[in-house]
Amino acid sequence: xxxxxxxxxxxxxxxxxxxxxxxxxxxxxxxxxxxxxxxxxxxxxxxxxxxxxxxxxxxxxxxxxxxxxxxxxxxxxxxxxxxxxxxxxxxxxxxxxxxxxxxxxxxxxxxxxxxxxxxxxxxxxxxxxxxxxxxxxxxxxxxxxxxxxxxxxxxxxxxxxxxxxxxxxxxxxxxxxxxxxxxxxxxxxxxxxxxxxxxxxxxxxxxxxxxxxxxxxxxxxxxxxxxxxxxxxxxxxxxxxxxxxxxxxxxxxxxxxxxxxxxxxxxxxxxxxxxxxxxxxxxxxxxxxxxxxxxxxxxxxxxxxxxxxxxxxxxxxxxx
Numbered sequence: 625x626x627x628x629x630x631x632x633x634x635x636x637x638x639x640x641x642x643x644x645x646x647x648x649x650x651x652x653x654x655x656x657x658x659x660x661x662x663x664x665x666x667x668x669x670x671x672x673x674x675x676x677x678x679x680x681x682x683x684x685x686x687x688x689x690x691x692x693x694x695x696x697x698x699x700x701x702x703x704x705x706x707x708x709x710x711x712x713x714x715x716x717x718x719x720x721x722x723x724x725x726x727x728x729x730x731x732x733x734x735x736x737x738x739x740x741x742x743x744x745x746x747x748x749x750x751x752x753x754x755x756x757x758x759x760x761x762x763x764x765x766x767x768x769x770x771x772x773x774x775x776x777x778x779x780x781x782x783x784x785x786x787x788x789x790x791x792x793x794x795x796x797x798x799x800x801x802x803x804x805x806x807x808x809x810x811x812x813x814x815x816x817x818x819x820x821x822x823x824x825x826x827x828x829x830x831x832x833x834x835x836x837x838x839x840x841x842x843x844x845x846x847x848x849x850x851x852x853x854x855x856x857x858x859x860x861x862x863x864x865x866x867x868x869x870x871x872x873x874x875x876x877x878x879x880x881x882x883x884x885x886x887x888x889x890x891x892x893x894x895x896x897x898x899x900x901x902x903x904x905x906x907x908x909x910x911x912x913x914x915x916x917x918x919x920x921x922x923x924x925x926x927x928x929x930x931x932x933x934x935x936x937x938x939x940x941x942x943x944x
Contacts, residue, residue, distance in 0.1 A: 628686065630654065630711070631679040632663045633672050633699055635691030638716045646690060646713075646731060653735040666695070676702035684708055686914060688738075692716015693758050693824060697892040700748065700911055701755040709743045709912035718824020718893060720758040724835070725915050725944065737916045744944065745909035746835040749819045751902050756891045757911070759823060759830070760904065761816040762881065763845075764794050766888050770895035796847050800882040806874075813870075814845040815881060817904050821863075824893070830873070831863035835944050838908035839875040846870045878905045915944065
């Protein structure tokens with residue numbers, strides 16, 4: 625009998641819901657004679673990384689990130705290129721990685737899904753060697769992430785409020801965008817680099833993105849006039865943003881983005897001060913991650929679509 629060791633890392637301040645009953649639910653749903661479970665809480669920013677590193681050293685098979693995309697980032701960066709897999713119980717505001725993977729939003733449903741899951745190898749990306757697993761970005765959404773991080777309230781409504789407040793004060797920035805085969809200058813409202821399809825809350829900034837294709841999906845949104853904001857938002861939530869004439873998209877394994885000065889960008893929704901030049905790179909299948917069985921069962925289809933993309937240049941939304 626192989627005994628599985630699971631460490632559950634709970635971020636007590638993620639999202640808006642209370643988490644007092646999570647330990648009991650974890651034990652009720654996941655406990656069995658061949659599973660041992662330990663539960664810990666984070667106490668400060670970055671603590672989840674320290675706890676996950678110790679879990680790797682102690683031979684845990686799975687580390688559960690119980691929180692939002694920021695918590696997933698902290699845990700996952702400690703699991704890169706190890707034999708320990710990331711599991712996700714989403715309790716954050718956006719939950720972009722969980723939603724992309726088809727993990728249910730709801731603690732009980734997510735735990736039941738985890739019990740019937742498989743491990744797959746997934747890509748991760750870096751921005752100047754700082755890992756990210758969902759998206760990173762520049763421009764308006766980076767500015768909003770900074771305002772949101774300082775807000776006393778969380779959730780989608782707060783995010784919309786901050787976006788409307790900042791829209792009229794924001795000035796588009798100029799960027800140089802370089803890949804191995806291209807060079808361009810853009811005055812952009814947003815530049816988003818997606819490892820997965822969405823920011824969170826089903827806002828699909830890169831609807832064709834896959835966690836297993838070794839590529840970054842880059843979305844460039846040029847200036848959006850106020851009367852275009854609502855139609856663009858509708859496209860964002862209906863996976864049709866690529867039809868917008870103000871939007872350009874491309875895929876690459878590496879991209880260098882240069883702006884006129886250092887400033888804020890976001891990494892998995894968290895604002896961070898970065899220099900004017902940022903190298904963004906995809907690292908293929910360097911993270912073990914637990915996905916629901918229905919997603920794992922569709923992996924052959926996803927890999928087939930990746931082959932079509934490579935050989936024929938066909939882009940079809942992918943499941944993982």
